[in-house]
Amino acid sequence: MSLTVDIALTHVRSRARQTLVAVAGVATGVGFSIMMASLMVGSQNDFMRQLIDALPHIAVSDEQREPQRQPAELAFGAVRIYGLTPERRREGIKNPMAIMAALSAWVPGAIAPSTKTQAILRYAGRDFAASVTGIDPHRERYVSALPTQMRQGTLASLFTAGNAIILGDRLAEKMGARIGSNITVQTGEGAHIGAQVVGLFHSGVRQVDESTAYVLVKTAQILAQQTGLINELRVRVRDPLAARDIAQRIERETGYKSIAWQEAHEDLLSSFVVRNVVMYTVVGAILLVASFGTYNIISTITHEKARDIAILKSLGLNERTVRRIFVLEALIIGLAGALAGFLLGYLLCVALGTIEINNPFMDANRLPLVYDPLHYAIAGLVALVSSFAAGYAPARKAARVHPVDIIRGAT
């Protein structure tokens, strides 16, 4: 064992109580940082999963991003148009089957056609606006998490009644409808049909749960008053995080507006950024406070050891070696603290994981926690770096001591 390590270890060991307090300080910082990160990232992942599952990863609709360009605009460089009444376009995606065939050649995932329409649901004399989507129950399970989100009934229940409808659970609650209720569905096109509620789903995203209903594609086409209408392609990709790029490519190739889930939930995602800033600030503050403990003990040791430092230097140890001794002591404390903190953090996470929460507003009844080695690595690294910084200042001061000043004043 080298001389510096030997001296550093001896100093740290001979002050067991102080060392323990400093190590405990670092360990608490590291432990709680790990717990915070685990909890924050866990809840974020949990929320993200709900967002991803609430909607198709990519929805290709029959809309365009910009109003259609008029022939005159295409022909001339500068045109001003007054009082335009745009020609009514036939709704729906043209040649949906051909587009689906083209997309399925390269899109990594599954595609299903659907018919989306806005409707008024009427029950017990009250009206509720809802977005009614016509789906194919056989294909739907490949493109959305809807089958797993069913609270009552199944997707196949759509086949059990003439006009069957599945409602979001919050929508049903608002309406007071339950399984078997007969409600009236009415659209702007003038369609007016009676439908029976055969299922309820819960996606976890309030906005979806209180304004969405599912029917069969053919029922939706009746509501839209247009046979064969397909106005949305629902795409589920294998890697949800790649959805944005794929959506852009689909849009480029088909010309139809395709919205990835990230775009649909942009506001929520941007709030994650703020959350992360808050998290890292708090975690950083915890570790900073812990490093003051390290500073304190190294500072104290260098004071108490002023005589030893003078001895070492009078023997002929150079500044660098003396500095290294005290920096090493800080690092020993930092390392011990980090290791103890890893254990503490892990145990805290395990303990938190056992807490059961019965909250009607939450889907899970356990806290979502993530065990990510990266959190441990970052917290450990920050602890070591801050210990180094905390130890360096007193170490430098100690190394600069002139032995004669101490020896002269010795008693």
Next chain:
Amino acid sequence: MNASAGNSLIEARGVIRILPGIVPVTLVHDIDLTIGNNEFVAITGPSGSGKSSLLYLLGLLDMPTAGEVLIRGRATTDMEEDERAMTRLATLGFVFQFHFLLPEFTALENVMLPMRALGALPPVAMRERAAMLLESFGLTDHIGKRPDQMSGGQRQRVAVARSLANDPPVVLADEPTGSLDSQSSEQVFRILRDLVEVRSKSVVAVTHDLDLAARMDRRMQLIDGGIVDGAQMAGASRAAPV
């Protein structure tokens, strides 16, 4: 002085040390001296005469305000910190009035300290040499003891052993017997003299004990930071008033 310049170990040329401050204090004033091989030199003087300060200057623990200290003919004032530290480690041994051993380490470890800092020997050889040094000072039974488990005389002998760790040609001792009873003093003094007579080292010792100084080969007396001429004669009892 009387040592030949060719084999001088330590040489001071016009060394002046002034402590800066609101009222500057002159510790050492215009000292010229040479320490040669195998000499036993006493530096005496009343307290405050600057004898310890002179020793620190000769031992490179302090830097002269003016003048030059040469170690084996090499100027030291323009050396880097590291080089001065290395010179100290390899060519100078120190013994202080207080033992200045590291309290958490055993006698053996304390003696090994300078060897480990120099790193010239393999660890096993260091241990053997440290044990050999301690044994030669009659400390065989105390090798594994820490300083607080030993008597003052024993500690001081460990300190002498440590000063010899890297086999330096010169040992500088600052009041080596100052805090010891007469019996321990005698023991330590004999050891210092053996260093000169048996091991052929040079020893420079600061002391205010004139009887002790009288038994050394060469004496220098300092008053007010300067060497008093003619103080080299034997018969210390006639030396300057204290």
